[in-house]
Amino acid sequence: MAFHQFWNSFWLLVTDSVILFAGLLLGNILLLHIQGIPVSIQYSALIVPVWWVGALVSGQAPGWGLGMIEELRRIELLLITVFGIAGVAYVLGQDRMLPSRIVYLSSYAFSAFLLPFGRIACRRLLGRLHLWGCNVALYGDTQAIERMVQVFKAEANIGYRPAGIFSDDLERGARVGKIPVLGGLHEASSHIGVAVASIAHLRKHDLVDFVDHDLAGYRKVVLFPDINERVFAWVTPRDFNGLVGLEVSRNLLVPIATLVKRIYETMLVLLFLPVWLPLVGVLALVLFCTDGKNPFYSQSRIGKTGQSFKAIKLRTMVPKADQVLQDVLDQDEGARREWETYFKLKTDPRITPVGRFLRRFSLDELPQLFNVLAGEMALVGPRPLPDYHQEELPEKARLLRGKVRPGMTGQWQVSGRSDCSLAEMELWDNFYVRNWSVWMDIYIMARTVRVVFFPLGAY
Known part of the structure; x- marks a missing residue:
């Protein structure tokens, strides 16, 4: 075990070092182009050995037994600590330790984004060589x-x-x-x-x-x-004079946590506004050109506290879609059973060819970013359900979901999407409400990108 522990730790730390060095180099290259200062990482490279010590002390090397969310939390907190130490050195060293804020900020951003992915790649390579774990x-x-x-x-x-x-x-x-x-x-x-x-x-x-x-x-x-x-992901052991208890915190019921989630999600939507707004416009134009119909449609969904709101989507179905669906369910017993189980059909006669493409890559849901800005939805949360779907859930599940805003993506979407049954969707969404954290949101959003580009279970 000690042999594998050493080499697993070694290769993870080597991967971390490559990413940290690359981040420092990128920052210096930006500095060269902006201010003409020659590239130099002589002092800033001291971040790397500090990271090694922190990773070993915090159990991130080799990190066996850590789930993805917990590892993400530890990586980002350690990175903040390491760059915080570097920031103190920057102030005290008066530019002798770190050459510029440009290097400092760009290196941190680059490392924060790539370190989790670098570690995933390293583990997968070691796993294929039967050397991981x-x-x-x-x-x-x-x-x-x-x-x-x-x-x-x-x-x-x-x-x-x-x-x-x-x-x-x-x-x-x-x-x-x-x-x-x-x-x-x-x-x-x-x-x-x-x-x-x-x-x-x-x-x-x-x-x-x-x-x-x-x-x-x-x-x-x-x-x-x-x-x-799948009940609780975050528990803290508490010692009550020899009696051990497990403390469970329901973070989404804390007002300040809800406010923080609302603020950072709104900032993210606004930050990427120049990307998603033109894309929505282009897709809407394509839809309009195909049949001359309104490219948008809204559907009543159940939101926080059980209040209804209009979820905006790009239209992916033919006109009179409800009647088309009812005709199919009346004539096809297999389709009716599939609908009663998943509230979706793999071969849905209502969906247009363009709509099928939009659904495959979840592009039809981009307009719901307007719902996020309006405060009706969140980026991450339980799936927003129509009335008929919501009524199928047990009362306890409806009460739990009603405590939070529904999300554009969530644990259900990245854990099976349309291949999950109603019971599985209920299980995953309830798990999210019970165990929410900023780290869980980051993890789900990262996995959403993968699900969108490599769509499995989407129809």
Whole structure:
């Protein structure tokens, strides 16, 4: 394990260093063109070793076990700290440490954007070479084991590679996937450094004894209270004089958090206004030229506190679309079942050829940026639903969704889009409301870009 930990950390830090050096070089090149000052990174390159120390101390090298959102949070906070130290050096050094604010700001912006992507690329390369991650032992019942194997296979970036299973429900020598069962719950492996255990089935056992004795040989133990529910992503352990509690913060119910989210989303929309507004105009003109009809349409959707609003979209359907849909549902039982499950049809007779292209790349939703500016929607949030769709949700889900503004994109859209059922959409949207953070919004927006350019499940 130590061998893999060293080399995984080494290559991640090398990748980080290349990006940081590139950011410093870019800043100096800008400085050369703007002020004619020769390129020099002699002093500013000291940022790199400071970053190495911070990454090691904060557990970002190698970062096994970190989810994407948590890693993003740590990267950006460490970057702010490192450049904050550099800023202090800039002030105290009176231009001897950093040559210019241009270098300082451009280097930070470049690094903040590219560091997460550089790390993803590094991990994927190491993964293809079968060099990324560490072996872990899985503990639990059959259902928990199957779920853990599924999660760690789908989220290979976490770096946990299941190498052995310990369960009283499975026979020694059996396999789940390709992972062998090595023993029962009270056995352990001397060759694996990390244990991952589901404790939902341990209510009849002494948890402290299980961790301190049965899992005593592992360097790290990860406990899952319930492996089957996407409920809470952010919990903070609290010690109440020996009684351990888990604090759950509902950030979107804090007024200042809601205000911060509203401010930075509005700033983002206005910042990119010169890009998206002309694009909406061009697409609207193309639609008008195809059939001479109004290129825009609005549909009533349920917003915050259950209030209705008009969501603006580019028109992608034929005239009298509702009647066309009803005719299909009346004549095709398979289409009716599909509609009742997803409220969408993969082969939808209402959609025009141009509309199909717009939907594939989510371009039809660009006008909803006006809804964001009007305060009716957010950039990131639960999917805005029409009345008939909202009524299908349980009352608890409707109440939870009603606490926040619906979003143009969200956890549901980047986790399956139209391939997700109503229950899955409810699960993902509720998860977002419970666990919102700025980092989660950044993560979802970054994944949205990928989903838009590589559309899967969009129709």
